[in-house]
Every structure is written in C-alpha cells, then in structure tokens.
Amino acid sequence: MSGFLRYKKILDLFSEERSSWTVLEISKALETPSSTIYRIIREMVSAEFLESAAGSYFRLGPAFIKFNRIINFSDPLVRAGQPFLKKLADENPITSVNVLARLYGNKVMCVADYKSPSFKKNTSYQRGKLMPLIYGATSRAIIMQITNKKLQDLINLENFKSDEDKNNFLKDLKNDRKKGYCFTEGQVDKGLIGFAVSISNKKLGIEASLSSIFDLDEFLLEHEPVIYANLTSYGLLVEKYINEIFEDIQKYHHETNSIR
C-alpha cells in the first residue's frame, strides 16, 4: 500500500452502517500491523479527516463537512441546479422527490435533492448516495449522453444477467436518447417511478441528470405531459445557469492571473 491509497483504504472502511472503528479493527481489516495504523490515524486525526470518539473508537472528521460546504457553494452543477429543485417540486402535479445526479466513477451520485414535504415513501435518492449505473431514470439520463469508448468501458463493468438483458438495455438507451428523456418504473425503489432529462456541459465536463420521482399510487397518465414539460424546461434552465457560472469562473481566473 502506498501513496494516497494508504489513507483512502482506511476512510473507505467508514460507512453509514459502520461509522466507527478502533485501531485494532482497522488493523485486522487491512491486515496491517497496528503500530502502522496508529501512526497513520494520528496523521489523519491531526488533519481532521478522522476524529477520536468514545471508547477508543475513531470516526470521520469535520474536514468532510468543511469541504462539502465548499463544493456546495462552488460546484457549478450544484450551484446552478440546487435552487430549482424546490420550484420543480412545487410545479409538479403530484408530490415528488427531485434530484440532481452525476457520474461518479462507475456509479451515479446524487449531488442535490429536494423532497416535497408531503412525500410519504422512502426513496434511495439522497444527496451523497451512490446509485447503480444501469437502473433508474436518473442514471439512464446520465449514461444516455455518453458515447463511444467511455460508454463501452462503463457498460463492460456492469454485470448483466444475460447478453439479451444487455442488448435490451442498449436498445432502450438509444430510444431514450432520441426521445430526450427517460422513464422507469420500480427499478430502484419498489412502488416509485422516475422521469429524467440529461444535463451536460462539455467545457465543464459535466455529465449529469435532473429527475423527478413519484409515488406510483398517485400517478395518473394525464400527469405525464406536465412532468415532461417541467423537466425539460428546468433542465434547459439549469444548463443555462451552468454556462453563466462557467463564464464567471473564467472571468475570475482571467483577473487573478493577470494580476500576477
């Protein structure tokens, strides 16, 4: 183990299910002597990436809250899209969960979400959560904008049940790309349906989606045109704002560089 991986392997042990670890537990899990782990943990604690909790346990440190905030206030996708999620929810014909998501490695990550206050069911789409690449409208609206080699590489990492499954998936993808939006039913959460449109910005390397998730029990066919109209118009609006933010950033960097 070397470089940043040494630290990342430790951080990756911490999860929602298991959020505190002792040095001995880490030492066992990574098959590394505890004297080494003690040394590394000490470093990470002093950098506030970990912190010591009760009973010689350690947990994730406040550095993550700090950097998360910086992303919130500076990430073009979050900045551009976050403010529209509530509006989208308010304009949808029935209660909804509205999500901005993006590619994260070979998964999809939700980077912002807004749930109507009266939305009852639980959903998997919450900020920071990783979602499967090939299930759900949210994910599909992201991969349907990816092409060629990158798409091949991503798809090859997935385990399809059969070749037929894989071909069907690719066919659906093609259709949705033509239509310009996605619909799926119960692929991620039972009893929920999702609609999604792509969000992209080539210059900023953004491959994302905007989606609305509804309770199947509340949904009527007549809602679809409104949902579709809302998503596409807000999707375009978000892309427009991303572009404005991009120009702001450019201007800023231009200024700071010419001062030097």
Add this chain to the structure above:
Amino acid sequence: MSGFLRYKKILDLFSEERSSWTVLEISKALETPSSTIYRIIREMVSAEFLESAAGSYFRLGPAFIKFNRIINFSDPLVRAGQPFLKKLADENPITSVNVLARLYGNKVMCVADYKSPSFKKNTSYQRGKLMPLIYGATSRAIIMQITNKKLQDLINLENFKSDEDKNNFLKDLKNDRKKGYCFTEGQVDKGLIGFAVSISNKKLGIEASLSSIFDLDEFLLEHEPVIYANLTSYGLLVEKYINEIFEDIQKYHHETNSIR
C-alpha cells in the same frame, strides 16, 4: 512535506473564493515542481478527492459529498440535533436561524442549521462554515464548558486586542457558565443577536452548542423567556438523544465484535 500533509496542503488551497486550480498554480503556491504535483493530483483524482474541470483546472471531488453524507447519517451530534432545529425555529416567537455547532481545531464549526423560511438577513452560520472561537453566543456556549489546560491552550491561540479584553472575556465566560446560557449582540453579524446553550457528552467527546439567532429589529424583551425556555428544553432533549445514539452504537459494536 510528507505523509498525509502532502495531500492536505493541496486540498487546503481550495476554498469558496477559489474553488479551482491548475497544476501549475498549485505548483507555484506550494513551491513544488509540477511533475510532483501532477503525480499527486493524479492519485487524488483517481480516489475522487479531486476531479478535473474545464480548461485544465481541478476542483474538489465527489468523495467529500459521499463522506459528508455518511457523517450526516452517523454523527451522533448531527443525528440527534438535526431533527430538532426546525421544531425549535417553529416554536421561537420570531423568525430565527438555528444552529448546531462544535469545536473544530481552534475554531467553531456549524454542523447543522435551519433557517425559518421568512428570515430575511444573511447570517454567517451555515453548515460547514468555520466561525471564530471568541465571538458570538454559539461559540461561547461551547468554550464555556471547556476548562483547565484545554481552555488555556485555546485562549492562548487567540489574539485579544488587550489584556483587559482578555480578562473581560474570561469574566463573561464565568458568568455565562453560572447562568447556563449565553447572549451576544452583533459580535459576528451586525444587526443580529444570538442565544445559545451548551451541548455535551463526555463519553462521546462532544463539546457543542445549540443556538438561535434573531434579527435585532424584530426582537422584544418579552421574547427572551420563551427563547430561553426553548433552547434549554431542546438542548436537554438533544443531549438525551445523543445518549441514546451512544448506547445504540455500543450495542452494535458489542454484537459485531462477538460474532467474530
């Protein structure tokens, strides 16, 4: 530069004001050859702690969103306190910003916040933001529970205008400790006032505070008893929940350890 510091120094360059950097800029800022920075950046990008943006710029990566989420769902303070912030806001006599904050190094960090929808003015208290240790009720309710050497060390890091200032601060601290809550006016944001109570849990090493911030223009003296009652009762409630979460965690670790 060695160990984790090598990586942390790069991450620390990223801020709300300056959220993207090129390799060359980092190389200059840290006075390190660009070939070295390139290598390190590559590592951090593949770990998703950084990501490449447009125009050969790099920005903070989605790993922070992911780990932030894990903290949200597992940190005892956030888990216990977050749900009460809205309730506190709703029960306060006038619109308010309500904040959970904790010690972070020699600063205070807001770890959860809820602003009444109709609250007009801007405040500095937002999740993830670092606040000064010696200004504002939010901070004072934290340090007033700290004693002896730890208090000395923290105070010694602060720059007081004069020795008199320092002594007055310590005197105020002592008074507030007796009263059990803090009040300050305009110390952090002009035109705003803050009330705060301490939140602590020795076993979990939690040194925190719960606070409500109001617009001075809306505040009347008759509001104070209600504000005070709300804060103290919710403060105790949060501490009770922290304790329950602590016991849950213990039970969980007990189980997982006996399985092995």
Add this chain to the structure above:
DNA sequence: AGCTTAATTATCAAATAATGATAATTGTCT
C-alpha cells in the same frame, strides 16, 4: 486536416520516508 503550443505522463537514480517488531509510556477502570 495539420501545425503549434500547452498539458500530461513516463523514466530513473538519488534522496527521503514508511514500515513493523519491540519497548516504553500514558490512560482508564476498579
């Protein structure tokens, strides 16, 4: 499409840091 320049990766010997077994110290609980 081809040309130009900037961005990024690869190479490798020298310099530096990480490792882990062990011992020493500190902290905690009764």
Add this chain to the structure above:
DNA sequence: AGACAATTATCATTATTTGATAATTAAGCT
C-alpha cells in the same frame, strides 16, 4: 494503587517519493 488496554517512541530495514528531463498526448487555432 495496581492491572490492563491504548497509544507513542525507537530504529534498522525496506520501500517509496522526488524532481530533472524526455516522451507522449491533448487542445487550440488557422
């Protein structure tokens, strides 16, 4: 105060990082 667990210190060995330079790849421009 004593016993046990947690943490830190030590240090020779081993492995990794460094940075100057060269090679490659990507991006911008006409």
